[in-house]
Structures are given as C-alpha cells and as structure tokens.
Amino acid sequence: xxEHLRGASPSSPDTIGAMPAASSASPAQxxxxxxxxxxxxxxxxxxxxxxxxxxxxxxxxxxxxxxxxSKSSIxxxxxxxxxxxxxxxxxxxxxxxAILDExxxxxxxxxxxxxxxxxxxxxxxxxxxxxxxxxxxxxxxxATERWALExxxxxxxxxxxxxxxxxxxxxxxxDVDPRLATRLLFGMINSLVEWYRPxxxxxxxxxxxxxxxxxxxxxxxxxxxx
Amino acid sequence: xxEHLRGASPSSPDTIGAMPAASSASPAQxxxxxxxxxxxxxxxxxxxxxxxxxxxxxxxxxxxxxxxxSKSSIxxxxxxxxxxxxxxxxxxxxxxxAILDExxxxxxxxxxxxxxxxxxxxxxxxxxxxxxxxxxxxxxxxATERWALExxxxxxxxxxxxxxxxxxxxxxxxDVDPRLATRLLFGMINSLVEWYRPxxxxxxxxxxxxxxxxxxxxxxxxxxxx
DNA sequence: GTCTATATTACGATAGAC
DNA sequence: GTCTATCGTAATATAGAC
Numbered sequence: 001x002x003e004h005l006r007g008a009s010p011s012s013p014d015t016i017g018a019m020p021a022a023s024s025a026s027p028a029q030x031x032x033x034x035x036x037x038x039x040x041x042x043x044x045x046x047x048x049x050x051x052x053x054x055x056x057x058x059x060x061x062x063x064x065x066x067x068x069x070s071k072s073s074i075x076x077x078x079x080x081x082x083x084x085x086x087x088x089x090x091x092x093x094x095x096x097x098a099i100l101d102e103x104x105x106x107x108x109x110x111x112x113x114x115x116x117x118x119x120x121x122x123x124x125x126x127x128x129x130x131x132x133x134x135x136x137x138x139x140x141x142x143a144t145e146r147w148a149l150e151x152x153x154x155x156x157x158x159x160x161x162x163x164x165x166x167x168x169x170x171x172x173x174x175d176v177d178p179r180l181a182t183r184l185l186f187g188m189i190n191s192l193v194e195w196y197r198p199x200x201x202x203x204x205x206x207x208x209x210x211x212x213x214x215x216x217x218x219x220x221x222x223x224x225x226x
Numbered sequence: 227x228x229e230h231l232r233g234a235s236p237s238s239p240d241t242i243g244a245m246p247a248a249s250s251a252s253p254a255q256x257x258x259x260x261x262x263x264x265x266x267x268x269x270x271x272x273x274x275x276x277x278x279x280x281x282x283x284x285x286x287x288x289x290x291x292x293x294x295x296s297k298s299s300i301x302x303x304x305x306x307x308x309x310x311x312x313x314x315x316x317x318x319x320x321x322x323x324a325i326l327d328e329x330x331x332x333x334x335x336x337x338x339x340x341x342x343x344x345x346x347x348x349x350x351x352x353x354x355x356x357x358x359x360x361x362x363x364x365x366x367x368x369a370t371e372r373w374a375l376e377x378x379x380x381x382x383x384x385x386x387x388x389x390x391x392x393x394x395x396x397x398x399x400x401d402v403d404p405r406l407a408t409r410l411l412f413g414m415i416n417s418l419v420e421w422y423r424p425x426x427x428x429x430x431x432x433x434x435x436x437x438x439x440x441x442x443x444x445x446x447x448x449x450x451x452x
Numbered sequence: 453g454t455c456t457a458t459a460t461t462a463c464g465a466t467a468g469a470c
Numbered sequence: 471g472t473c474t475a476t477c478g479t480a481a482t483a484t485a486g487a488c
Contacts, residue, residue: 036471054365056282060464073472075465111450137363139280172449176440180432184444187417188410195409206406214402218410222448223398224337262453285481299454301483 039077039087042067046084047130055085055134056141082144089138089148092131095124096155110165111172117159118219122189122212126196133193156182185219265303265313268293272310273356281311281360282367308370315364315374318357321350322381336391337398343385344445348415348438352422359419382408411445 045067049058060081064071078084099105104116125132135152138145163178163185172181192211201207206214271293275284286307290297304310325331330342351358361378364371389404389411398407418437427433432440 052365053367054280054282056280057365057367059462061462069471070473071464072466072474076471080464139278139283141279141283171451173443173447173451176444176449177432180437180440181444181449183417183421184414184441185449187420188414191409191413191417194413206403211406214406215410217399218402218407218445218448220448220450221399222444222446223402223407223411224446225397225399226452286483287481295453296455297482298456298484302453306482 037067037069037073037077042074042077043084043087044130047088047134050085050088051130051133051137055081055137056139082142085134085138085142086144086147088131089135089144092128092135093148093151093155095128095132096121097151099124100155100158105162109171110162110169114159114162114166115216115220117162118185118189119212119216121186122192122215123208125189125192126198126208126211129193129196129198132190136190136193156186159186188219189215263293263295263299263303268300268303269310269313270356273314273360276311276314277356277359277363281307281363282365308368311360311364311368312370312373314357315361315370318354318361319374319377319381321354321358322347323377325350326381326384331388335397336388336395340385340388340392341442341446343388344411344415345438345442347412348418348441349434351415351418352424352434352437355419355422355424358416362416362419382412385412414445415441 046058046063049062049066053062058081060071060074063081063084064074067074078087099117099120102116102120105113105120107113135148138148138152140146140149160179160182163172163182166172167174167178167181172178176184192215196205196211198208201211205211272284272289275288275292279288284307286297286300289307289310290300293300304313325343325346328342328346331339331346333339361374364374364378366372366375386405386408389398389408392398393400393404393407398404402410418441422431422437424434427437431437
C-alpha cells in the first residue's frame with residue numbers, strides 16, 4: 001500500500017498544476033509558495049478523493065492519507081469535511097452563474113443566447129471539472145448540500161427562462177416543452193463529468209473544443225443526417 | 227419525528243403498488259401476500275432510501291426505520307447492505323440488456339436500431355426507475371459496485387457498436403465520433419433519473435410516452451427548428 | 453420473523469505536546 | 471503547522487430470547 005504517498009506531499013511535482021497561489025492574491029506569482037497546505041490546495045486534494053469515492057464514502061482518514069498529513073492537521077486548515085464540500089460546490093456554482101452575466105447571454109436572439117450558454121456551460125464544466133462533478137452528485141443530506149442544490153435549481157430556472165423565450169420566437173421545436181428541453185439539454189452537458197478527462201483529451205477522445213462543438217451540434221441539430 | 231412510521235409497515239396501503247407478489251411467481255395474484263417482508267419487498271424499500279440518501283449515506287438504521295422493522299430483522303432476509311445493492315443493480319442491468327435482444331434491435335437499418343434502443347432504454351429507465359437510478363450512481367468502492375460498473379460498460383460498448391454501424395451507413399452526422407455520440411445520447415437519456423417521477427407524469431411534466439418521444443426527437447433531430 | 457442487547461470497528465472531531 | 475492520543479458517536483453485524 002503506497003497509496004498514501006502518491007501525490008501526497010504538498011510540494012510533489014504532479015500536483016503543481018492544480019496548486020493555487022498561496023495567500024498571495026496575484027495569480028501572476030505562482031512561485032513564492034510555502035511547503036504547506038492552504039485551504040485551497042487542500043481542497044484540490046479533497047475534491048479529487050470525493051469524486052473518486054463519493055462524498056459520503058470519503059472519511060477524514062481517506063483525506064489525510066491522500067493529502068499526506070494527519071487527520072488533525074486537516075482541521076487546522078478547514079473546520080471539517082462539510083466546509084470542503086461547501087468551498088467546492090460554491091466554486092462550481094460561481095463559474096456557472098458567471099456565464100449568465102456574459103454579454104452574449106444577455107443580448108441578441110434568445111436561441112443564440114441559449115446556444116452560447118450551452119457552449120459556455122460545457123466549457124466551464126470542463127475547466128472546473130472536479131468541482132462541477134462534485135456539485136452534480138450532491139444529494140441533500142446536509143444543510144450545505146441543500147444550499148448547493150437550491151443554487152443549482154436557480155441556475156436551471158434561469159436557463160428555462162431563456163428556452164421559453166426562444167420557444168416563443170419559434171426557434172425551438174414546438175413538440176418539446178421548454179422545461180423538458182432544458183432538462184434534456186443539461187442532461188447531455190452534465191453527463192460530461194462521467195467520462196471527460198482533460199489528460200485524455202486529444203488522444204483517447206476529442207479535445208475540449210471538439211467536445212463543445214459536438215454538444216452544441218447534437219443538442220441543436222441532432223445526431224441524424226438530413 | 228414520525229419519519230419511521232411513514233410507509234413503514236410491510237402491509238401499509240401506500241406501498242402496495244410497489245410490493246412484489248410474495249413467493250408466488252404469478253404476477254396475477256397480488257392478493258395472497260403474508261404480512262411480512264421478502265427479500266424482494268425489502269428491496270423496494272431499501273432502493274427508495276438508497277436513492278434518497280445515497281448508498282453510502284444510508285445506514286442499516288436508516289433502512290430499519292424506513293422498513294418499520296429492526297436492524298437485525300433485515301439481516302434475516304439479506305446478508306447485508308451490499309446484497310441489496312447487488313439485487314437492485316442486477317435488476318436494472320437485466321432490463322437494459324434485454325433491449326439489445328429485441329428483434330427491432332437486431333434487424334433492419336442500423337440507425338433505426340439505434341433509435342429503437344434509444345426509445346426502449348428511455349422506457350426501461352422509466353419503468354425500472356429506482357433500480358436504474360441506483361445503478362447510475364454506483365461509484366466502484368466495493369466489489370459489487372465494480373461488478374455493476376463493468377456490466378454497464380459492456381452495455382455501453384454494445385450500443386457504441388450500433389452507432390458505428392449507423393455512422394458507416396452515412397446516417398449519422400460525420401462531425402461527431404460514434405463513441406462521443408453514444409456518450410451524449412446516454413447522457414441525455416440517463417439524466418431522466420434526476421427528475422422523472424412517475425407519479426408526477428402528466429401533471430407537473432410530460433407523460434412517459436411524451437418523454438420518450440421528446441428524447442428521440444431531440445437526440446436525432448435536435449432542439450432547433452429548421 | 454422479529455425483537456433487545458451487544459460486540460466490534462470506523463467515523464468526525466478535539467486536546468495538547470512539539 | 472504538524473503530530474499522537476483519545477473522546478464520543480454511529481456504523482455493520484451477530485447472539486440469543488421469544
């Protein structure tokens with residue numbers, strides 16, 4: 001069992017890409033990091049384990065082994081397991097909501113705004129993959145989980161509004177209700193968390209751009225040739 | 227806290243619809259049931275709780291409260307939590323694999339076979355909703371979960387084969403790889419477990435038939451009007 | 453078949469030394 | 471900031487009475 005050594009040390013090379021700049025707010029200074037965990041860098045490890053084992057299936061013991069520090073050391077950085085979940089889902093939700101404020105999502109023909117939101121949601125999902133993955137698996141057992149679920153429902157409702165507009169414009173097929181269409185659309189997009197892996201992109205499967213293109217093309221024009 | 231009383235008794239009226247016929251194999255005899263649990267009727271309760279709280283988030287205590295019997299009584303019917311998971315996922319997988327043996331899935335033009343499998347998978351998912359829901363959320367922490375994941379991958383691969391055939395026939399859009407198309411297709415279908423509720427069908431959202439129609443139309447022709 | 457009581461292990465979190 | 475040791479609780483599962 002050498003599992004606890006893999007990617008364990010806070011300064012181990014294979015975690016650099018995922019490591020945030022320490023307390024320094026500037027993202028242009030990734031160098032001056034101390035050889036210790038911050039809540040942010042600990043979150044990176046925790047979210048990975050949460051996604052591997054499931055949130056409920058992950059114990060603090062699992063986290064401590066994965067992070068390479070003791071259980072009690074984790075409590076020095078965060079108040080507990082639930083705070084890690086809140087930070088992770090919050091990050092995912094912030095990324096998603098930001099899409100709705102983009103100019104392309106607020107101006108122009110509704111169906112084009114829907115298409116923009118579709119593409120950008122796919123992109124944000126790929127960019128923030130571990131955080132969105134965790135968000136999409138939340139069940140609602142704790143207050144934090146219910147808070148995340150509620151924010152997610154708000155996001156969905158905003159998009160339903162867009163689909164309704166596009167339907168009123170006559171730009172969406174009339175035999176599918178906008179609410180149902182939104183659910184199928186997000187079903188397709190969100191399923192990326194089940195198989196998309198950035199490290200495999202371009203080899204075992206398509207690159208991020210190709211995936212986004214495929215999602216938009218499939219969702220709006222369908223799989224069948226005409 | 228009256229939660230443990232809701233739908234608790236094995237013979238309570240609100241569980242009748244979900245209750246299987248006892249040892250009698252004939253489904254035309256729902257009457258002659260004894261006022262006690264069978265592994266099958268216990269499974270109905272357990273799967274509902276698993277889906278509400280997540281498998282890892284469900285303790286035997288939770289199950290005993292929901293079933294209205296003690297923890298130790300559960301062990302009289304099944305060997306443990308994992309056996310319940312295996313029975314549930316096995317049932318879901320059997321339903322899915324049966325689709326691939328249907329005549330419409332083995333004869334005719336590939337693209338039509340894909341469309342048939344799409345519709346039938348949607349229908350089986352709605353008919354066996356709790357079991358398929360549980361299957362789709364399995365993570366792989368135990369041997370049983372890995373067994374279920376492997377069978378599920380087999381099913382996916384069978385469908386990828388169908389999509390490849392259809393693509394070779396020139397019936398599928400050429401700018402989306404068959405493997406990717408299969409993933410997006412199943413992403414859309416499988417997302418039903420997140421929102422489809424049989425009791426709400428026809429009121430809060432579309433009926434089962436309408437949902438199946440919408441899935442097929444969206445997946446093959448797309449959301450946008452042409 | 454069901455129960456109460458309990459064995460045993462694992463869990464989240466804390467105390468206090470270094 | 472990290473550690474070892476430990477507390478109190480909750481988990482899975484079993485023993486044995488009825």
